[in-house]
Amino acid sequence: MEIGGGGQSGVAASSGVCYGGKRKNERPYKGIRMRKWGKWVAEIREPNKRSRIWLGSYSTPVAAARAYDTAVYYLRGPSARLNFPELLVGDGGLNDLSAASIRKKAIEVGAQVDAVQNSLAAHHNHTQEKVLCETASPSELKPCWFQEKPDLNLKPEPEDPEVDYW
Secondary structure (H helix, E strand, O other): OOOOOOOOOOOOOOOOOEEOOEEOOOOOOOOEEEOOOOOEEEEEEOOOOOOEEEEEEEOOHHHHHHHHHHHHHHHHHHHOOOOOHHHOOOOOOOOOOOHHHHHHHHHHHHHHHHHHHHHHHHHHHHHHHHHHHHHOOOOOOOOOOOOOOOOOOOOOOOOOOOOOOO
């Protein structure tokens, strides 16, 4: 998916920098964008209005995109163009189609997806660390973070014994 540029992906355009063949402002899903500090946010414009509905801030682009999908489905119905049409679950719909109720439902879905994504990522990282600790010889590695058990009642030792910190 290219945004503007007429097929010149990877070429520095007016937006400036290109990263690995993709332009800086290219978004992986519709309705989301990335903040400077790495969080993904979702928002949607209300039909026939200039106002936007804020759908939340998430740590993964998938969670933000799912929040957007939820909102666009409630605003535009079954004909809406979704990021993940295969994941649409008909839960009976909302009785109140106000901006506040759509925001609440979208944030609920996005938060659930974010929690699952973060849980899977944490489990994956923990499994890799565990395998690394179990397969390497003790002389190759320092103890893993979950194997270290410092005594929290001891006064910390200064790095330079010549300097009196206390």
